[in-house]
Amino acid sequence: MFAARTVLLLTLLLAFSLHHTAGHTSPRECCDRYARKTVRVTSFYKTPQGCSLPAVVLVTATGDTVCANPNKTWVKTAIENLQRKK
Structure with missing residues (x-):
């Protein structure tokens, strides 16, 4: 019984770990919502076309x-202001 619990626990931890790693999307990949307030920006990049929400990532x-x-x-x-500075 102890071995079965241990295996189950390890399996759940591994599954959670893999899900957390695969499910975490950083802004370098895709965005799931937009900022509501303006921010001071030093650079930017666009998210890939495959993302469901087209976005610009402001740094x-x-x-x-x-x-x-x-x-x-x-x-x-x-974006225009940053492009003019280049």
Whole structure:
């Protein structure tokens, strides 16, 4: 009985670990929602076309990443300003 419990526990831990690793999507992959507030941006990149939610990932001065709606005026303005600086 002890061995069966141990095997079951290890199986569940492994399954959770694999699910957590595979299910975690960082902004470098796809976004699941957009930011609601404007942020100060130092760089940006677009999410891949295969993502269900088209987004622009904005990178802040502290290195934080924020998903933003590419159709919002403030996002377009931020991107234009960054492109002008290059």
